[in-house]
Amino acid sequence: RGAHASVRHDSAAGHVSGRAVYLDDMPLPTNALHAALVLSPHAHARIRAIDLAAALEVPGVVAAVTAGDIPGVNDIGPILKGEPALAEGVAEYAGHPVAAIAAETLEAAREAAALVAVDWEELPAVLSVEEALAAESFVAPPQVMARGNPEAALGLAPLRLSGEVRCGGQDHFYLEGQIAIAVPGEDRDMQVYSSTQHPTEVQHGVAHLLGLPFAQVTVEVRRMGGAFGGKESQATIIAGIAALLAWKAGRPVKLRLPRDDDMLATGKRHPFLIRYDVGLDADGRLLALDLVLAGDAGNIADLTPAVVARALCHSDNCYWIPDIRVTGLACKTNKVSNTAFRGFGGPQGMFAIEAILDDVARHLKLPLDTVRARNFYGVEANNVTPYGMTVEDNIIERVTGELARSVDLPGWRAAVDAFNASSPVVKKGLATVPVKFGISFNLPTLNQAGALVHVYTDGSVHLNHGGTEMGQGLFVKVAQVVAEAFKIDVDRVRVSATSTAKVPNTSATAASSGSDLNGMAALAAAETIRGRMVEVMAERFGVPAGEVTFDDGRVFARNESLSFGELAQLCWSRRVSLSSTGFYRTPKIHWDAATCTGRPFFYFTYGAAAAEVAIDTLTGELRVLRAELLQDCGNSLNPAIDRGQIEGAFVQGMGWLTSEELWWDDRGRLGTHGPSTYKIPGSRDVPPVFNTRLLADAPNREATVMRSKAVGEPPLMLALSVWLAIRDAVASVGPPGAKVELDAPATPTRVLAAVERVRGGG
Template sequence: MRKLISQPYTTQQPHSSQHRSDVVGLSLQHESAEKQVSGEALFVDDYPEPQGCLHGALITSTIAKGTIKHLDLSEVQQSPGVIRVITYHDIPGHNEIGTIHKGDPLLCQHEIRYFCQPIAFVIAESHQLACQAAQKALIDYEETSEPVISYQQASQQAHLLPPHQMGVYQGQTFLANPINSVNIGAAYQGQTLLKPATDTVNISGTLAIGGQEHFYLEGQISLAELTEDGGIFIRSSTQHPTEVQNLIAEVLNIPFNHVTVDMRRMGGGFGGKETQAAAWACLASLGAKLTHKAVKFRLPRAIDMSTTGKRHPFFNRYELTTTDDGEILAANIEVNGLCGHSADLSDAIVDRAMFHADNAYFLGQACILGNRLKTDTVSHTAFRGFGGPQGMLVIEKAMQDLAITLQQDPLDLRLKNLYRSGKSVTPYGMEVEQTAELYDVLTRLETSCDYRQRRQEIHTWNQHHPVLKKGLALTPVKFGISFTATHLNQAGALIHIYTDGTVQVSHGGTEMGQGLHTKIQQIVAQTFGIPTDWILVTSTRTDKVPNTSPTAASSGADLNGMAAHNAAITLKERLLDFAVNHNECLSSQSTPEIKDGILYLDTAEIEWATLIQQAYLNRVSLSATGYYSTPKIGYDRSQACGRPFFYFAIGASCSEVMIDTLTGEMTVEQVDILHDVGSSLNPAIDIGQIEGGYIQGLGWLTTEELVWNDRGHLVSHSPMNYKIPSICDYPKQMNIELYDVPNPEHSIYRSKAVGEPPFMHAISTWCAIYDAVAAISEHQFIPDLDTPATGERILMACQQQYQWLTQHAQSTMVDHEADSEG
């Protein structure tokens, strides 16, 4: 969006260097940074193509809902350079690639379920020839009915996904049809919610929340080669190599061990390559199997955006009962996820939205209901936050509305309702243990960003500026860390030490720019006591570390870092035992130690490389695997109660914005973030994740709007009409600080995950926009502002404020005249 006022942008990122010689905790450069700026870093499309490599392109549907009456591919097959055209008939194994629930065919058979659904796969001598040929398909459709796109359509037609397997309780809820919905809170907090009393305040509201395109810089791509044993070796841009491996094997009807997936780095993922990368890898592998040639398949940007899933749009409702001073006594919250044509990961995504509908607040007697609505669009999928942001946003809107209703500062209400001692149990029965730290984060940021004085200054400023209005908001974040599917909370690693002393590490996590390999390198170096330069973290491969979980849920460093640490501990203990037994000079009071690549053995000093050579000559194994599974977690979905998360990452952000009430333009004046990463593994990388997460969240809530027309076609399918934040949208002043308090749980070096939680700091910016709009009526009238808060939506919300002012003035005048006549 265009800036209202042009001025230089400034950023401050203070953080502690921790003043220690440890490798962990240092702000080391990203391990691929130099390669990436020099162009030496290899992504899938950069690897040399094998001789005779073929290329693939999709034939996709041009309708959103209907059936295929006739499919004519003769002109496609006769096109220049075309080697083969593949349909579902050619698949030797499964055509179904749904990972949890069925409903995701690799290639359409007869029924069209969404616009741009893959129907056939063209293999040609070049990418251009394949794409040109794909345009020649002649397809005759029968459109059965109008596609279901919106929440209003989906809810009216009761077009829901199959029933969830969590228990359904009979506490007070919004929907009368609990069969296809899930309700948490009633089991733990009692079956009957608090009934309104005469001295309580009752408010309610709704919020439509838009989806979001992942917009990774590297699109979906795979390069598959046939191996001599009839298997597949594939380079795939994926967050989940094991799932890609398994699905390829099932599609080709071969054993899992005949498929090897290699993934060195992605050019971004954000959840869009967790399940969504598998289809393209399967098609490339199918092409390689059928043609006996290597096949590269990459999606053009417009096709990528049209045929892959997005962040789930939601439509949420809330009802709060509070005391007259704003303490929440009871809450009814309903979250409705628009899931697309199939389930994909929607069960877990809506679950996480429900888990985070409380954000950082004790809701008293709470009932949280989640629905998964089916629409005739692409199947929506994982995206940074995984439903958590959509759940959090509704309670933050409720806080803003409650502040207007009670004429209180929103921050006072937030502080009043934070989890605290005696009121620290979530609606699903998990204890929030860091309540003191949660309060400390908010109050520390309140002081450091000078919230109270700025609130007064903005109030005065707004009184003197009828057109431009400023808004301010300070909001907390409490985000649960772990996969809510408990079995995914495990990881493996493999470490080799070579006889020159260098170390090679393989682990199950994938690098998508977030610095995971760099942190693993630091962890292993710290554990061994050697420099990071001696350690190489290799590409993620399914033949080195099998049965991996996706790199998602902010768990990459937590899981894989601990697995690598455990492997290094095994090797280090083995080496120290050898050193003690091999060298008789150690006294009984001495403890051997490796530091900076030197083994200190009583009075002796042995270089690392020498120790390794000695160990090899004495037949000591220099390889080890490591394994880790997250402790303490366990969640009973049938009872909607338990501990789904190992710990919570917490933080707070304060945003100041300015809007033009006549045009809807908005600028972010200042953002202050205080975020908890525990004992940071790498402060520079963590701050980068916080900054990037905030900006991506800012795009979700302000500029990025997904638009489907009434025929179910995605209109916003390119950078021309889908706008991620640009440099002009960056806050004029941005201050980021790490809350440097060790994780009380036994995580890797007492750190905390940092991938997803910072995304939700952008909620403070949306709340600040909300506050600025409400300033038109001097915070007397609750705004109607859905997300994303584009210029158009801000303008419409402003107009509603002006209309209320007019009606209020007229009503006041009528009342005054009536009083005069009386």
């Protein structure tokens, strides 16, 4: 039961029985305090003064902090510096933390937080991407990815279309909200338990705020109750404020945000405004594209420049576009700073090109799949992306072909058309989508990982690596890799909590690369130890090292054998180290941010989906009736875990594109800050017919860990099939060729309006 087996998640029993320990379950030291945040009610306002007197009088209140209390630097910026943990001088969005309280009880902390009196001077606020564009208000310079001469090619193209479309943001809605516990130690040391994807960044953030060397801050995380990108950079703010209060009070502090505060104070997926001008021939071949992707960054940069870069690098999806310019804009608004979310800009970039192709196909009265096939990247020619990377592992036609055959796409289409011919009110729609997703952090430096492996003298193995567990099954996958290296059962491998004290200088567990990076680092560590064990075995039985083999928990040397544990014991008695670190850096990748060119990705993953929906043309309500997914996982490390990732990502993508609507009032205050108004998909939204398959016999052609491929984010984009199927259903009420105008999320309101526009003649 090593690599490639469907081993169950190491915490499966703990998850379902409630015994898996999350931060909020941890017993606290008896002197621990509870914390609450004070949030700005204004989208943009100067802080004239903060009066803490009333708050400090609440019985049980021990400490209060504002930006002025910070002993170090008020900065947790992950990419660009100068990003405060607590608003300083000015609050830049409704929900911006301006102060925090620690008290003996949570009730006292929250009561006191409500009594903090801030003297505000309201300032004009930028509340939309359009306003930001008009004001040229950006958090980072524009990024331009270009090839050829798009102007000239557009001018020469036989046909030209232009348009505008939008996709919305998305709250992460992890079940476990943001939380941290900070425990002060000797000599100003600080131990932090944080629900974070990025322990090293929390370590740095806390050290900056407290003015400490990194070595005095230790960050630990055993697991998160979901993260989805929302705890990549923004967990640092929560942990930083907890540490600040702990430092000020000299006592342990737990800061757990209530759901409403979590949704108000922390960032989401970036909404995008998309404008395009496309040139084509009469067969629907793309000749030229001028595309603008304007993302709503919110008040600070956070990860936005990297998100926009990934949007650019996925605006081609699977298609060859000879002359192209894509301009990525990071609009600064007085909204909460948006951040990583599963796909990291990729979904928005692909949304743009799929919307364009759908418009093209309708305009030409051609099936969308026909138009796509005419534009797919080639294998010998037409195989270079606009950022200059050759698509070497192209299996687009294999994946789309296998899906189409396995679901009898023509028969399915005929059934949908027949249904629509006899159903005047409820209309069905059917659409597919191909997905190509680049694997590696698009900042090459981040593609590194470390691990630490100990073999004990009973043959049990202690594994630690820089990756974090958020439910995605990283720990069991890496344990499988180590078990495979030693040819022992995975139950012999114990994975311990991620800690900056065990593996230093790590990257976030993100970009779907957790198992690629940490799996390789752990493998390197295990191989080092195995090499030493081989030598001891060879010497003990007088055989050449090449004749020592590991299998099924035993080690063999010609006719002799020892159990793995007996050999470990022998190594110890001969004073041979049974502990090693391991390190990995992804080869081949490079990126020039100034020109948006390079090979940012080690490889691509591919997938395809088909979805059928039904809409009620009188109300706009919709159901997803059937979804068929095919995903490339290379030689999957764990097919059961991967299947869960694919299904979960698809349903999360459905939520983004259909029901999850973020709504702000005209003063920039978020109205949808709880589950009663913000609708994530529920169990009844899962398609009643829902089939997921992993592409068979598809080892990664690059030398990844056991030839597997990353899986965490790519299948989210398969949900674009649902959005396109809704557009297909809407189109069925209008004349052929009518334009469908439908933004995302395709809520009933938007679907109904789209139906009425199409009925009115497009």
